[in-house]
Structures are given as C-alpha cells and as structure tokens.
Amino acid sequence: MRNPAENHxxxxxxxxxxxxxxxxxxxxDPSSVLPILSIRRKLLLWYRKNGRDLPWxxxxxxxxxxxxEVMLQQTxxxxxxxxxxxxxxxxxxxxxxxxxxxxxxxxxxxxxxYYSRARHLHEAARIVAERFAGRLPENVEELRKLPGVxxxxxxxxxxxxxxxxxxxVDGNARRVLARLFAVTATVDRPAAARQLESLxxxxxxxxxxxxxNQALMDLASACCTPRKxxxxxxxxxxxxxARRDGTAEALPxxxxxxxxxxxxxxxxxxxxxxxxxxxxxxxxxxxLSSLWKLPGGFLxxxxxxxxxxIRTFREETGVESELLSRAGTVHHSYTxxxxxxxxxxxxxxxxxxxxxxxxxVRWSTSEELASLAxxxxxxxxxxxxxxxxxxxxSARR
DNA sequence: GTCCTGGATC
DNA sequence: GATCCAGGAC
Numbered sequence: 001m002r003n004p005a006e007n008h009x010x011x012x013x014x015x016x017x018x019x020x021x022x023x024x025x026x027x028x029d030p031s032s033v034l035p036i037l038s039i040r041r042k043l044l045l046w047y048r049k050n051g052r053d054l055p056w057x058x059x060x061x062x063x064x065x066x067x068x069e070v071m072l073q074q075t076x077x078x079x080x081x082x083x084x085x086x087x088x089x090x091x092x093x094x095x096x097x098x099x100x101x102x103x104x105x106x107x108x109x110x111x112x113x114y115y116s117r118a119r120h121l122h123e124a125a126r127i128v129a130e131r132f133a134g135r136l137p138e139n140v141e142e143l144r145k146l147p148g149v150x151x152x153x154x155x156x157x158x159x160x161x162x163x164x165x166x167x168x169v170d171g172n173a174r175r176v177l178a179r180l181f182a183v184t185a186t187v188d189r190p191a192a193a194r195q196l197e198s199l200x201x202x203x204x205x206x207x208x209x210x211x212x213n214q215a216l217m218d219l220a221s222a223c224c225t226p227r228k229x230x231x232x233x234x235x236x237x238x239x240x241x242a243r244r245d246g247t248a249e250a251l252p253x254x255x256x257x258x259x260x261x262x263x264x265x266x267x268x269x270x271x272x273x274x275x276x277x278x279x280x281x282x283x284x285x286x287x288l289s290s291l292w293k294l295p296g297g298f299l300x301x302x303x304x305x306x307x308x309x310i311r312t313f314r315e316e317t318g319v320e321s322e323l324l325s326r327a328g329t330v331h332h333s334y335t336x337x338x339x340x341x342x343x344x345x346x347x348x349x350x351x352x353x354x355x356x357x358x359x360x361v362r363w364s365t366s367e368e369l370a371s372l373a374x375x376x377x378x379x380x381x382x383x384x385x386x387x388x389x390x391x392x393x394s395a396r397r
Numbered sequence: 398g399t400c401c402t403g404g405a406t407c
Numbered sequence: 408g409a410t411c412c413a414g415g416a417c
Contacts (some may be wrong), residue, residue: 079403113401128410150416226413310416334401376402
C-alpha cells in the first residue's frame with residue numbers, strides 16, 4: 001500500500017547522506033527497501049547483457065560524453081550517431097571546439113535542429129577552456145552553470161563521466177519511473193517532475209551510477225516504449241506497479257498540447273547571370289538563428305503570397321523585384337507552428353541586395369551553398385529550383 | 398512560451 | 408500524404 005512516490009522526505013542535499021539511503025527508507029517502510037535493491041540489481045544485470053553499444057560508451061573522455069549528451073537532447077540516438085562521429089573528428093578536444101568559428105560549429109550541426117544547442121556548446125567550450133583549463137567541472141552545480149547544460153545533462157555528465165551518484169532523468173527515464181511507481185500525476189508539471197527526480201535519486205546506486213542511469217534510458221527504448229511496451233520481457237516486470245495495475249500504456253500522463261497554429265511564408269529563388277543563388281543570413285537570435293536562408297519572410301494577415309514576396313524581399317534586402325514563376329510549396333513543422341512556404345523564382349528589377357533585415361547577403365555558387373548551414377525547410381525550398389540547364393557548369397567556374 | 402527534425406501512425 | 412508524437416534548455 002505504501003507508494004514510495006508518495007513519500008516526501010525532507011529536501012536535502014545528497015552529499016549530506018553518505019552511502020545508499022536504505023537505512024532511512026527502512027525506518028520509513030521496511031518493505032520499500034527490497035524493491036530498490038532488487039530494481040538496481042535487475043536493471044544493471046539487464047544492461048550488461050542488453051545495453052546498446054554506442055561510441056560514447058567506449059570513452060572515458062568527459063568532453064566526448066558531454067558532446068553526446070547535448071546531441072541527444074531532444075534527439076534520437078540513431079539521428080545523433082553520425083553527427084557525433086563527424087563532430088568529434090572535426091572538434092576532437094575542448095580546445096579545438098573553443099577555437100573554432102561559430103559558423104563551422106553551426107555547419108557541423110546542420111539539420112540536427114535546435115541550433116541554440118550548437119551556440120551554447122561553443123560558448124561553454126570557451127568557458128571550459130579558459131576558466132577550467134579545458135577540464136569539465138565534475139559536480140552537478142558547476143556543470144549546470146554552463147550554457148546548454150540543464151538538470152538532465154548535468155546529471156548525465158556527472159554520473160557517466162565522473163561516477164557521481166546523481167540521477168539523470170530524461171524523458172525516457174521519466175517514462176520508466178512513472179510506470180514502475182505508477183505515478184499518475186501529469187509528468188510535465190513541476191510537482192510530478194520533482195517526484196520522479198526524487199525517485200530516481202533514491203534509486204541511483206553509489207557503485208555504478210552512470211551505468212544505472214543509462215540502463216534506465218536503454219530500458220525505455222528497448223522495452224518500456226511509449227506505445228505497446230514489451231512488459232512481458234521487461235526485467236523489472238515483477239517490480240512494476242503500472243504493469244500490476246494494467247496501466248503501463250496509459251502512463252506517463254501528459255498535458256494535452258494546444259493546437260499548433262499554421263503560418264505562411266514566402267521564399268525567393270533569385271539567380272544572377274552567372275547562375276549564382278542569392279542567399280541571406282538570419283539574425284543571431286530567434287528561429288534558426290545565424291543559419292542561411294532564401295530571401296523572403298512571413299506573410300501578414302490577408303496578404304497574398306505574391307504581395308508578401310515583393311514586400312519581404314524589399315524589407316530584407318532593399319531591392320524591387322518581380323515574380324517569374326511559382327516553384328512550389330514546402331510544408332514543414334516546428335514545435336509551435338506549422339509552416340507553409342510558398343517558393344517563387346524571382347527577378348530583381350532595381351537595386352542591389354543589402355543586408356537590411358538580415359546579417360549578410362551573398363550570391364553563392366552551388367559549391368559555396370554546400371558549405372553554408374541551412375535549415376531543412378530551406379533545403380527543401382532550394383530543391384524546388386529547376387536549375388536552368390547549361391548554367392550550372394558556368395556557375396561552378 | 399520558443400526553440401527543430403524525423404519516425405510512427407493513420 | 409497529413410497528422411501525431413517524442414525529446415531538454417532557457
């Protein structure tokens with residue numbers, strides 16, 4: 001009947017409690033001790049057999065572990081994998097990353113999404129290089145002060161790279177914990193997040209905290225999946241309250257998300273006589289900051305794509321233009337809006353492009369385009385361009 | 398609330 | 408092909 005999730009031990013710093021806190025738990029409820037020990041043992045055993053073989057698990061280099069954890073924020077393992085390899089070939093050390101140009105770092109991040117991660121990572125690398133002589137701090141509090149390092153990432157680095165017995169609760173771990181302890185509170189509310197965090201804190205063993213934290217996440221991806229969890233083969237099935245209650249698939253509970261609005265935008269494909277493409281660089285803040293894009297922008301209410309194109313192209317670069325043809329439409333979806341992008345081929349009738357509402361304008365050859373960082377949506381838009389045959393060769397010379 | 402992309406599902 | 412969904416930091 002006792003649910004550890006409902007215990008609210010007085011908040012305390014972990015360091016105040018040496019060793020496993022089993023004595024305290026025992027004094028509260030003898031029956032709750034065994035599950036913790038049993039869960040740890042089973043999970044670690046399962047992990048030794050079934051843990052994924054990932055490159056960042058073959059290294060003890062805190063820098064590499066840090067890179068992997070930042071890449072894994074909001075990102076699947078399979079997606080991050082190739083980026084991890086190329087990023088580390090390119091920036092093998094904290095010093096290499098700290099000394100790189102922002103553009104190189106951004107390019108290495110192209111298509112990985114959430115580009116502020118790349119900016120923060122770069123900034124943090126400089127801090128680590130300058131203030132910490134290239135060594136990452138080892139404790140959660142100091143790690144958390146680095147840009148781009150929040151609670152989860154700090155816990156992951158501290159436990160995996162430095163063997164600290166701290167939890168690292170990401171969305172996967174939250175799912176496992178919510179089911180294991182039948183936490184029915186809405187997990188994206190702070191109260192429930194604290195509850196799960198405190199459960200994780202009690203579970204993490206002093207002996208192998210990094211392995212334990214990773215085991216929790218691997219279990220989440222291998223059998224404690226969001227839909228149709230494979231409870232039959234789960235090593236923790238005997239301990240799982242949700243399994244007992246038949247509520248595994250209903251947990252964790254989330255708030256239902258607001259409907260996502262739709263926004264319309266326009267993009268211009270403009271070529272010069274040599275076949276070079278006009279591209280502009282986005283501002284340093286906001287959506288896709290510092291990435292390159294085609295000229296254009298968001299439509300106003302009741303504005304037609306044609307009107308919007310002429311207006312946004314003028315506002316962004318100061319030129320007067322006319323439409324040549326419709327190149328097509330791109331649909332792309334962001335966290336908080338869906339984008340419908342109308343793409344036109346366009347001709348400049350007056351003026352020379354200036355960086356007015358953008359950081360930079362440039363006529364780019366296809367070779368140069370390959371070296372600039374664009375968002376997925378802009379790549380899609382550029383792919384709509386029916387390149388005039390014959391010009392391509394001259395553009396490359 | 399604002400940041401992105403890709404995979405699963407219909 | 409559209410829609411839903413998963414995944415942390417600020």
